[in-house]
Amino acid sequence: MSAGGGGLTPEVAIAVIGVLGVGAQWIAWRLQMPAIVLMLAAGLAVGPGLEWLVPARDIGPLVEPMVAIAVAIILFEGGLTLNLHGLRDAATGVRRLVILGAPLGWLFSAMALHYVAGLGWAAASVFGGIMIVTGPTVIAPLLRQARLSRRPSVLLQWEAIVNDPIGALAAVLAFQVVTVSAAGGEMWSALVPLGLRFAVSGAIGWAAGWLVVQAFRRALVPEYMKVPVLFVAVLATFVGTDLIAHESGLLAVTLMGIVVANSDLPSFTELRRFKEHATILLVSGVFILLAASMDLGTLELLDWRAAAFLVVVILVVRPATVLLSLLGSGLPRNERLLVALTGPRGVVLVAVAGLFATKLVALGVEDGARVVPLAFALVAATVVLHGFTLAPLARALGLAGTDAPGLVIVGGSRFATALGSACKDLEIPVMVTDRNYTRLRGAREAGLPTYYGDILSEATEHGLDLVRYGVVLAATENDAYNTLVATDLAPEFGRENVFQISRAQEQSRRHALPSTLGAQPLGKGMSYLELSRLMTEGWEVKVTRLTEEFTLDDWRGRNPEAFLLGRVDGSGLRLLADGAEFKAVPGVRLLAMVPPEREAVAAGGH
Known part of the structure; x- marks a missing residue:
């Protein structure tokens, strides 16, 4: 079962990833633990630990497109959960966390990366944009485990899903600015293309969602083909948008999911449940894949400044971003405090960080090599911390169900x-x-x-x-x-x-x-x-x-x-x-x- 140069064949490697991912989720359910903690540990153990599963060796060039497509489907499924009727009294808080929270989080994160982690401004501005992302793939299981009250749950879920593509686009903007600066160009040459990307990806995502809704509503697609057609439409939208406007596919599929979610389709519940099942498989697979892709040499780049950076992000950057964004929003203080102290990062942050780290290194930004280990450290620290503290914190603030359901x-x-x-x-x-x-x-x-x-x-x-x-x-x-x-x-x-x-x-x-x-x-x-x-x-x-x-x-x-x-x-x-x-x-x-x-x-x- 070995490949020519040692290691696993691609089919065995994919099977191992599936067994480890789903197995970790099942064990976490049995032990009442955060699943992502076990997935991260399993990936690191079989990858850099035992070197039994090395995705670059065993799967080869398919790793990057597999992760990209999985993240796109995950974000689309996240968009499917964003029914506008569910916002109601949380709408003001969500708008503030997106409109004010995203730029504030970008600024504060870049400052922490530069002054605490020691990155140059080029790498700090790119990675700071990515850090806007708060991980919808992590938030959902944490909310289920903590049995959080509806309004703070809605705030955290909407912020995570909406800010995911925004974080990716913020990183695109920062990278374009870095590229233009390195070439001696003007700032406008970076901002204008970004605006066009927003417009193009938004239009494509809305149009794709509208076309799917009309096809389903007018019975142009038989019931048994709706899920396959939806999957193909998501993939086509993601890839097509990226070809037209590079790195804009995530925003397009997220908006597509929101359009479908708010269309009142009779078969929507079945579609959403199937997508949730698919997302569980994809989340577990991507986490195992990315964790196994780490190498000990990269992890050795982490030092005491990285530890200080994690402390500052968790205890200063996240609370300051949320509390300033929600100032005067009318939300109760305990809800604002809970959201401020909850900011786990997940798959999208690691995937996007890995993509831009490679581009920064290719551009000659040496600090780009430190982006990936910092991203993994941030994911591991926030997932473990919030996985074990969210439920007790919610109960202490009176925002969780009783211990006896x-x-x-x-x-x-x-x-x-x-x-x-x-x-x-x-x-x-x-x-x-x-x-x-x-x-x-x-x-x-x-x-x-x-x-x-x-x-x-x-x-x-x-x-x-x-x-x-x-x-x-x-x-x-x-x-x-x-x-x-x-x-x-x-x-x-x-x-x-x-x-x-x-x-x-x-x-x-x-x-x-x-x-x-x-x-x-x-x-x-x-x-x-x-x-x-x-x-x-x-x-x-x-x-x-x-x-x-x-x-x-x-x-x-x-x-x-x-x-x-x-x-x-x-x-x-x-x-x-x-x-x-x-x-x-x-x-x-x-x-x-x-x-x-x-x-x-x-x-x-x-």
Whole structure:
């Protein structure tokens, strides 16, 4: 399996990159760690550490185009997440972070590079432009892990995605200025072409997005070909724009994604989910590829000034940029502080830095050789720091969900009120939602938080902050709607965290819904009508605490007719399907439907 001069064949190298990248993400999920930390460690281990995987040797000239195309698709997927309706009260902050934050970040970063890291002004101005980028590929998993509140989450996500192509173009501008200065030309000869690049790339990106939307909306593309057509359109837009206006493809594909995201396409959700899956593969692959491409000689260029530079960037440059940009924006101080102390860098910064470092060295700027190790050091430091501190910082500032994820009950009913009240007594966040205001009356009278509206509507997506909730129960009287809710929310909450009350038995197979749709049935598998009947007969949702003396078998022996709905332990609430097994250790509290004649026995263990 070796290539002629030693090493791995290209196909083996690509397979190794995939296994390491996805494997690192899976291990990080199991260990509740930032995935990018493990990916970086894996890439450095097999690359400069063991010299087992050397991309330049094993893959050759394909490395640079692979990284460029992957970054373009990543940015397009980022643009797909930027629905303008999602901005709402965060719009002012996003505008300021882009319009004011980008130039301020460029200036402060260049100053830190020159006065602290010791780079000349040529390399500092180019790399300072690249440092505007805050890493959308890193921000998204960090936000999911930290379960951040909606507005600061939107601020960080929009800033990262919008500033990514702007950072690349800032580096282009700085490099053109350096080139013109070296040739003794005038400044205008650098600025005018940049303006044209902005205009051309923006026009191409908007036109490409509009054409895709029109083709999909008018059914010119069959459903099964929409994702392939979209991929090809992204690649064509990126490459075509770069051919017309060099280094402008990133801006074009980002704008293309924003146009598609705001077009209200019926198939948009499926498109976005597929792109998210592709992005996970690309992010992991690019990180392994770039980390493995490092060499020990380059890393040895890092010294004490590089360490001082990292400290200044994290503790001075980033906070000063954000706080000055958001001054007078009306945003709460804790939100401004959280954004100011959160600035991880990622794939795009390393990729673009590597590109311009080579150009600077070719131009005769010796400091250009230090750009790549500084970029990797910045990525590693910020990813590790924010990966382990964002969640505690968000909790300290009151901008994150509770440690115990709460429960969303879709459908107002006596059963929903009883289950919600039991969760409230256990200090578990609970929200009861319904499309009928009257059905929420019982929940309101019980003091439960309620939301009047369709849980699947766009207004709910942008207006209801679900960061505190990790479990969903679809419990309306409409089996088809319950199935729709469970199917739609399963990818977001995780299928293991989505339940629905059992469907009523259909008299005919032609009326039955497919078993592949929906989620696992709650508890004993009772339907809405059966649960309503039990509530009418006096059944209640009760909480029982297991102890050394009162085990699960004891509870079942004393409550033969009762059935479990869920359990609460140190990790929070877990609903239970019929027959689900779990570790019934002392201290676990059981949520169960208990008949009236067993009430006194069940309450004894509370």
